[in-house]
Amino acid sequence: MSTAVATPLQLPQYVNGEWIESTATEWLDVPNPATGDVLARVPLSGAEEVNKAVEAAAAAFPAWRRTPPEDRIQPLFKLKMLLEENIDELSRVITRENGKTLTESRAEFRRAIENVEVACGIPMMMQGFNLEDVARGIDEVMIRQPLGVVAVITPSNFPGMIPFWFLPYAIATGNTLVLKPSERVPLTMQRVFALLEKIGLPKGVINLVNGGRTAAETLIDHPKVRAVSFVGSTPAARAVYARSGANGKRAQCQGGAKNHVIVLPDADMEMATQIISDSAFGCAGQRCLAVSVAVTIGDAQRTFRDAIANSASKLKVGNGLDEGVQMGPVITQQSKSRIESLVGRGRDEGAKVLLDGRGAKISGYEQGSFVKPTILDAVPATSELTDTEIFGPVLSLVHANDLDEALAFLERSPYGNQASLFTSSGAAARRFRYEAPAGNIGINIGVAAPMAYFPFSGWKDSFFGIMHAQGRDSVEFYTEKKIVVERWAKEHSRKF
Ligand code: NAD
Numbered sequence: 001m002s003t004a005v006a007t008p009l010q011l012p013q014y015v016n017g018e019w020i021e022s023t024a025t026e027w028l029d030v031p032n033p034a035t036g037d038v039l040a041r042v043p044l045s046g047a048e049e050v051n052k053a054v055e056a057a058a059a060a061f062p063a064w065r066r067t068p069p070e071d072r073i074q075p076l077f078k079l080k081m082l083l084e085e086n087i088d089e090l091s092r093v094i095t096r097e098n099g100k101t102l103t104e105s106r107a108e109f110r111r112a113i114e115n116v117e118v119a120c121g122i123p124m125m126m127q128g129f130n131l132e133d134v135a136r137g138i139d140e141v142m143i144r145q146p147l148g149v150v151a152v153i154t155p156s157n158f159p160g161m162i163p164f165w166f167l168p169y170a171i172a173t174g175n176t177l178v179l180k181p182s183e184r185v186p187l188t189m190q191r192v193f194a195l196l197e198k199i200g201l202p203k204g205v206i207n208l209v210n211g212g213r214t215a216a217e218t219l220i221d222h223p224k225v226r227a228v229s230f231v232g233s234t235p236a237a238r239a240v241y242a243r244s245g246a247n248g249k250r251a252q253c254q255g256g257a258k259n260h261v262i263v264l265p266d267a268d269m270e271m272a273t274q275i276i277s278d279s280a281f282g283c284a285g286q287r288c289l290a291v292s293v294a295v296t297i298g299d300a301q302r303t304f305r306d307a308i309a310n311s312a313s314k315l316k317v318g319n320g321l322d323e324g325v326q327m328g329p330v331i332t333q334q335s336k337s338r339i340e341s342l343v344g345r346g347r348d349e350g351a352k353v354l355l356d357g358r359g360a361k362i363s364g365y366e367q368g369s370f371v372k373p374t375i376l377d378a379v380p381a382t383s384e385l386t387d388t389e390i391f392g393p394v395l396s397l398v399h400a401n402d403l404d405e406a407l408a409f410l411e412r413s414p415y416g417n418q419a420s421l422f423t424s425s426g427a428a429a430r431r432f433r434y435e436a437p438a439g440n441i442g443i444n445i446g447v448a449a450p451m452a453y454f455p456f457s458g459w460k461d462s463f464f465g466i467m468h469a470q471g472r473d474s475v476e477f478y479t480e481k482k483i484v485v486e487r488w489a490k491e492h493s494r495k496f
Helices: 047-066 074-085 087-098 102-119 167-172 187-196 213-221 234-246 269-285 300-313 333-348 403-412 426-435 471-478 490-494
Strands: 013-015 018-020 027-031 038-043 129-135 138-146 149-153 176-180 206-208 225-231 250-254 259-263 291-297 352-355 374-377 394-400 418-422 440-443 479-487
Touching: 013 047, 047 138, 047 149, 047 176, 047 206, 047 213, 074 087, 074 102, 074 167, 074 187, 087 102, 087 187, 102 167, 149 167, 149 213, 167 176, 167 471, 176 213, 187 206, 213 225, 213 234, 225 234, 225 471, 234 250, 250 471, 259 269, 259 403, 269 291, 269 300, 269 394, 269 418, 291 300, 291 403, 300 352, 300 374, 300 394, 333 352, 333 374, 333 394, 394 403, 403 426, 418 426, 426 440, 471 479
Parallel strands: 149 176, 149 225, 176 206, 225 250, 259 291, 259 418, 291 394, 374 394, 418 440
Antiparallel strands: 013 018, 013 206, 027 038, 129 138, 138 479, 352 374
């Protein structure tokens, strides 16, 4: 089933309110991971093109920051309606370029819309505070002001949602923006910007440049970029944070993950199995909140292992656009090879391959990058896999004697994006919530994704920075606080 376009579309940039052809000398194919068909060609923009986008955003800033917050949010109401009207088409674009199922793409876009809705509250959220008479006749006021141009650099696994963790808040608080989406999935933002074009934003407030590392580094180094919002793998997040710091600018950098779930023997095993299966294998294991290690305690070692192997083996894998498909391909052929070789390494280090999804062939989609659900049992604690983000549909099982031992296991992990517990004990749940060393905690929840009005709170090597994405943290990140201390001599007021 081919969805190839005859001449792959060469993707334009959106700068200063216009679609312009890229002058890049290097271009990448954007394949559909389910079919291998080339959907488009994306430019790997050089410094000159990126600088133009920053200059456009900088030129738009003075007028935009003077636009009242109430007026700045009006385009977001229009955007919400346009996204709702176009959600089906946008979801198809995500599925075609990323591979996840249509249901997953729709769910992703709902999260994008939620962030637009929350950012519409900026006139309330952006308020400062004040106190009269901090000393006799002296008042003190804290006001928030936008920063200027902000850069947003996003990853391949949520092409629709993650740009919206930043864009609505950045512009509603009065900043202007340059977005660089992942070069692997640039099509979703092309469609979104075609909608953004219609909501009445002044020219230059939002700009889209395509590219890879060079484009990202140009943004980070540009003196007119005041803040960097980044999401991607931990090595890249660490590098972006260091580079932003060296350039004297604030950054929020969300990195990779290795998420654990602890399964206690008193858990509702049927519910736990279904939810953990969705977390580990949904989006082909390419969520940053995907559970990738299940730590079983007591009898759960046997009951959970048997149940999850049975459930995972039944998942229907295929093209995410097809009816009934529950899991799509991984993002690229290189990713498939990497995942398969890590599974092999786990086996060599002593793990038992309970369910082997390597070498998957899906009839009609022979060029697709499919890996079927894979389960590794009894992964030794010393295995390299315990600390490696596999980023594919692979669940490792390890056993612990009790909650103390399981929590110590989590403590040793370099990552802290999410930790979950399945239990029917309130006391165990409370202890877990109190002690688990991760920023997003699930109690009988497999994907503890914070709603837009909560921060996305990764810890340890899953996050570099202080202010997270979404909600109030966004307002804090995208504004500068200014304190005004005022005194007016009494005699002046007597004149009037
Ligand atoms: P990636 O690190 O390869 O790329 C992410 C973005 O960074 C892309 O736009 C890319 O062009 C750019 N980039 C890559 N190297 C760079 C560098 N050295 N300097 C500056 N920019 C650079 O990540 P990916 O494969 O696209 O996405 C998957 C990764 O993102 C996984 O590790 C996943 O866990 C992580 N992720 C984390 C979160 C979170 O909230 N913590 C959310 C989604 C994805």
